[in-house]
Amino acid sequence: NTADEKQKKMYRIEEKEFVEEMRAVAMKLHTKDQAKEGEKEPQGQPWRKWEPSVEGYLQFLVDNKLIYDTLENTIIGQKTANSSSLYADFMNTGLERSEALAKDLKWFKERGHTISKPSALSSSYSRYLEELSVKDPQAFLCHYYNFYFAHTAGGRMIGKKVAEKILDKKELEFYKWDGNLCQHLQDVREKLNKVAKYWSTEEKNHCLEETEKSFEFSFQLLQLMLV
Numbered sequence: 001n002t003a004d005e006k007q008k009k010m011y012r013i014e015e016k017e018f019v020e021e022m023r024a025v026a027m028k029l030h031t032k033d034q035a036k037e038g039e040k041e042p043q044g045q046p047w048r049k050w051e052p053s054v055e056g057y058l059q060f061l062v063d064n065k066l067i068y069d070t071l072e073n074t075i076i077g078q079k080t081a082n083s084s085s086l087y088a089d090f091m092n093t094g095l096e097r098s099e100a101l102a103k104d105l106k107w108f109k110e111r112g113h114t115i116s117k118p119s120a121l122s123s124s125y126s127r128y129l130e131e132l133s134v135k136d137p138q139a140f141l142c143h144y145y146n147f148y149f150a151h152t153a154g155g156r157m158i159g160k161k162v163a164e165k166i167l168d169k170k171e172l173e174f175y176k177w178d179g180n181l182c183q184h185l186q187d188v189r190e191k192l193n194k195v196a197k198y199w200s201t202e203e204k205n206h207c208l209e210e211t212e213k214s215f216e217f218s219f220q221l222l223q224l225m226l227v
């Protein structure tokens with residue numbers, strides 16, 4: 001009936017909106033040299049002029065591996081423990097990066113590089129994410145969104161630049177996805193919208209407010225390349 005149709009329509013508008021809000025908050029936190037929609041003044045060297053070292057970049061990959069392991073294990077863990085089905089939708093989205101990073105680290109190792117331990121920075125971020133996954137799903141999903149989506153946007157641009165500068169253009173698995181990446185991203189956007197439909201305005205705001213922390217951490221993580 002028309003009332004149902006009307007409600008469906010309203011939901012669809014709302015569904016479209018939450019991820020758009022998440023994206024809008026994230027875009028504003030970019031510096032102007034990073035993205036057109038960025039509103040922050042650039043700090044330090046523009047990223048295109050970064051001079052990463054192989055050791056620094058390898059540390060960056062090791063640290064990313066820890067964070068993706070944490071995100072992916074948390075999502076699977078929540079399902080098998082059956083303590084919460086909240087993250088079950090986010091299993092096997094096609095965006096997972098842990099296995100790809102394992103292959104890349106193996107590639108470096110085979111070429112004689114030493115694979116170091118994750119830094120104190122990512123170890124504490126990993127513990128923070130684990131805590132959030134249990135206590136604060138809105139904040140957890142904010143980090144989830146920013147980490148996976150940033151990697152497909154700016155992360156890929158950075159990866160390409162780094163490969164040109166120090167890896168003889170070698171394209172790492174970290175930057176390759178099985179299937180259609182745009183479709184995976186769209187599916188995850190819809191899943192986030194679906195989950196957020198049940199959140200109160202306070203919970204939605206809380207999720208959006210966490211974006212800044214996600215940026216702070218990711219920015220520090222990027223700095224590891226430059227050591």
Ligand code: HEM
Nearest residue numbers: 023026034035047145146147149150153154214215218219
């Ligand atoms: C999107 C660049 C760091 C989160 C983007 C876009 C660019 C970009 C060019 C695409 C804008 C568009 O759709 O036209 C960069 C660069 C960075 C950087 C150069 C660092 C040097 C970050 C960080 C985060 C982040 C640290 C958060 C942890 C996002 C998100 C999107 C995005 C969530 C939206 C993706 C989507 O809508 O699919 N970034 N970014 N970015 N970035 Fe960044």
